Amino acid sequence: xxFDQRLYAQDIQGSIAHxxxxxxxxxxxxxxxxxxxxxxxxxxxxIEAGRFTWSIALEDVHMNIESALTARIGEVGKKLHTARxxxxxxxxxxxxxxxxxxDRLTGLLDRLLNALVDLAEREAxxxxxxxxxxxxxxxxxxxxxxLAWFEMxxxxxxxxxxxxxxxxxxxxGAGALAGTTFPIDRALTAQLLGxxxxxxxxxxxxxxxxxxxxxxxxxxxxxxxFSRMAEEMxxxxxxxxxxxxxxxxxxxxxxxxxxxxxxxxxxxxxGKSGRVIGHLVALLxxxxxxxxxxxxxxxxxxxxxxxxxxxxxxxxxxxADLIPTLGxxxxxxxxxxxxxxxxxxxxxxYLVRIGIPFRDAHAVVGTAVRIAVTRGCELKALSLAExxxxxxxxxxxxxxxxxxxxxxxxxxxxxxxxxxxxxxxxTQARLRLxxxxxx
Numbered sequence: 009x010x011f012d013q014r015l016y017a018q019d020i021q022g023s024i025a026h027x028x029x030x031x032x033x034x035x036x037x038x039x040x041x042x043x044x045x046x047x048x049x050x051x052x053x054x055i056e057a058g059r060f061t062w063s064i065a066l067e068d069v070h071m072n073i074e075s076a077l078t079a080r081i082g083e084v085g086k087k088l089h090t091a092r093x094x095x096x097x098x099x100x101x102x103x104x105x106x107x108x109x110x111d112r113l114t115g116l117l118d119r120l121l122n123a124l125v126d127l128a129e130r131e132a133x134x135x136x137x138x139x140x141x142x143x144x145x146x147x148x149x150x151x152x153x154x155l156a157w158f159e160m161x162x163x164x165x166x167x168x169x170x171x172x173x174x175x176x177x178x179x180x181g182a183g184a185l186a187g188t189t190f191p192i193d194r195a196l197t198a199q200l201l202g203x204x205x206x207x208x209x210x211x212x213x214x215x216x217x218x219x220x221x222x223x224x225x226x227x228x229x230x231x232x233x234f235s236r237m238a239e240e241m242x243x244x245x246x247x248x249x250x251x252x253x254x255x256x257x258x259x260x261x262x263x264x265x266x267x268x269x270x271x272x273x274x275x276x277x278x279g280k281s282g283r284v285i286g287h288l289v290a291l292l293x294x295x296x297x298x299x300x301x302x303x304x305x306x307x308x309x310x311x312x313x314x315x316x317x318x319x320x321x322x323x324x325x326x327x328a329d330l331i332p333t334l335g336x337x338x339x340x341x342x343x344x345x346x347x348x349x350x351x352x353x354x355x356x357x358y359l360v361r362i363g364i365p366f367r368d369a370h371a372v373v374g375t376a377v378r379i380a381v382t383r384g385c386e387l388k389a390l391s392l393a394e395x396x397x398x399x400x401x402x403x404x405x406x407x408x409x410x411x412x413x414x415x416x417x418x419x420x421x422x423x424x425x426x427x428x429x430x431x432x433x434x435t436q437a438r439l440r441l442x443x444x445x446x447x
Contacts (some may be wrong), residue, residue, distance in 0.1 A: 009063070009064055009068050009069060011314060012042050012068055012098075012310050013062055013072070014071065014314065015098075015101045015105055016052070016055050016244070017052065018093075018100075018101040018102075018104035019070055019073055019101050020048045020049075020051065020052045020106045021201065021392055022097065022104060022202075023073070023088055024045050024048055024181075025089075025197050025201045026088070026092055026180060026197060027044040027045060027048075027088055028200055029046070029192060029197045029200065030087075032193060033191050033192060033193050035090055035091065035188075035190055035192075037182040037189070040084050040087060040131050041300065042346045043081045043084050044048070044077065044084060045078045046395060047077045047085060047266050048077060050080065051073055051077060051080070056434060058154075060076070061146075062135060067227060070094050071094075074089065075164065075381075078275060082393050088138075088401070090190065091181075091183070091188040091190035091192050092180065092183065093182075093184035093185075093286055093445075094190075095182070095184050095214040095301070095302040095394070096179045096180050096181065096183055096213060096214050097175060097180070098306075099179035099180075099214050099406075100179050100180040101180070101220065102202075102310070102313070103175050103176070103177065103178075103307070104442045105193065106175050106219065106223055106294060106317075107172060107175050107176055108174045109317045109321075110171065110175065110223070111172075112170070112318060114165060116321065116324040116325055116328055117161065117164070117165050117324055118172075118441060119328040120161065120324060120442065121158055121162060121165070122329040122430040124157055124161070124331055125155075125403045125434050125438055125441075126332070127151075127154055127432060128150075128152070128154040128155045128433075128434055129337055129431060129434040130151070131154065131251075132151040132152075132427040132430040132431050132434070133335060133415060134149065134150035134151065134337075134338045134341060134342075135147050135150070135341055135342045135345050135412050136148050136149065136150040136153055136341045136345065137341070137348045138350070138425075139367075143348075144344065144347070144352050145343070146351075146354075147259045147412045147416050147425075148416070148425040149416060149426070149430045150341060151427070152424075152433075154440045154447060155202065155433055155434070155437065156283060156436055157233075157368055158254065159343070160233040162440065162441075164233060167226040168223075168226050168230075171222045171223050171445070172374070173204075173227050174218075174219050174222060175219040175223070176203055176205060177205040177206060177207045178194065178206045178207060178215035179207045180194070180196040180201075181197065181206070181210075181213075182211075182214050184214070184301075184302070185210060185214055185301035186217070187210045194206050207415060207425055210301075211300050212300075215298070215300045215302055215303075216289065216295070216301045217287070217294075217306060217309050218295070220291060220313050221288070221291045221295065222255045223314065224284070224291055225288055227284050227286075227288075227316050227319075227320045228285045230320065231277075231281035231285065231323065232281055232285075233279050234281060235277065235278045235281040237327070238275065238277045239444060241254065241271060241274040242274050242275060243273075244312070250335055251336075251340055251341050251344070251418075252316075252335055252337060253275070253331040253334075253337065254269075254273075254330070254333075254334070254335070255330070256269075257333070258271070258274070258329075258333075259271055260272045269416055271288070273330060274330075276326075277327065280319050280322075283319055285312040287316045288316075290308075291309060291313070293310050294306070294309060342412065346386050346412060348389055349380065349386070350372050350412065351388070351409065351412060351414070351415045354375060354409045354414075354415045354418065355387060355406070356369045357369075358408075359372055359373070359399070359402070359410065362402075364401060365418050372398050372399045375398050376395060376398055380395065381402055386410075387410050388407055388410035388411065391405055392407075395426055
């Protein structure tokens with residue numbers, strides 16, 4: 009009861025729909041229905057005002073509310089549970105709860121996705137060293153990198169919506185496991201509760217929690233993406249990288265070292281990924297050996313599910329607030345791209361275009377990089393004469409391939425890092441978000 013009382017709104021919503029359906033099929037009178045609905049509405053108001061007394065002796069949220077209803081309206085309250093079991097009742101409550109929470113989480117995720125697009129568009133011309141193996145590889149637009157985060161999270165959004173479809177099925181009417189002998193109208197109950205489908209098998213309706221497991225799997229993958237984003241923010245905000253600055257609201261100082269500005273919020277988000285992944289493993293393990301139909305093991309499904317929702321919501325809100333405040337150190341990023349010889353591949357591509365086989369071009373560039381390392385300079389600081397000593401076929405137009413901005417602009421194709429493509433991708437991203445929101 010201590011933790012499942014958060015289902016009170018869904019429990020009352022489901023009970024009102026159930027009473028309405030029972031009256032429609034003649035099991036309750038209209039007067040009895042109205043008494044039950046009024047009583048449940050008053051109890052909901054009491055709970056939300058903090059005046060409701062919860063009793064551990066009554067086991068769970070369902071019995072607490074039903075007992076309060078009977079105390080308030082008398083014998084009529086005892087009729088509410090006709091054609092219903094706590095098994096199909098709790099399965100309905102959890103689906104109602106999770107469907108509502110998915111919608112709330114999607115709203116927060118959309119705020120984060122829009123913030124990423126706004127920042128990506130603003131930083132389309134900002135040069136960032138792209139990395140493989142955490143080694144500087146090729147120059148990319150910082151906006152392009154942010155859109156990579158967008159794509160990961162947009163897929164998470166699609167997964168959440170897919171999960172919502174399978175959550176959106178009504179279990180009520182399954183009874184304890186075999187249905188009921190009363191002439192219920194499950195289609196009416198589904199309509200009243202906004203469900204698009206009805207669980208087709210009574211045993212399955214009360215026994216499985218795969219929709220909760222699927223949600224936790226979606227949440228785990230989103231938290232993995234958050235963890236990767238957080239790791240990059242931790243690295244980039246360090247003195248060694250100094251690519252970004254996090255606003256003070258998302259950092260703390262050290263208790264001992266006054267110069268420290270620790271990236272606490274990204275670190276906490278990174279750490280909380282393990283918490284959600286652990287909940288996924290717990291739910292999978294909970295379900296793996298249960299025979300049909302309902303078992304008391306399923307009392308253990310709520311705490312990991314609730315905590316997953318709470319943790320994901322907190323991380324979404326934190327990142328949605330953080331991204332618009334991100335300070336970008338553009339010159340530092342550009343300097344790092346220059347220092348990392350990130351135009352080496354463009355140099356090799358140039359050599360291929362003037363007729364040098366790629367493997368030979370690779371060796372020529374490698375020699376030029378070694379000279380630049382020895383000299384402590386960029387590739388484009390080497391003279392034409394020095395380059396022609398390595399390979400006489402190199403022409404004066406080689407320096408165009410060694411310019412970082414030219415290298416960025418040259419990747420001007422769909423999915424490429426050219427600033428023009430980044431801006432087009434931002435426009436498309438906003439369109440995709442609008443289409444998803446409308447669907």
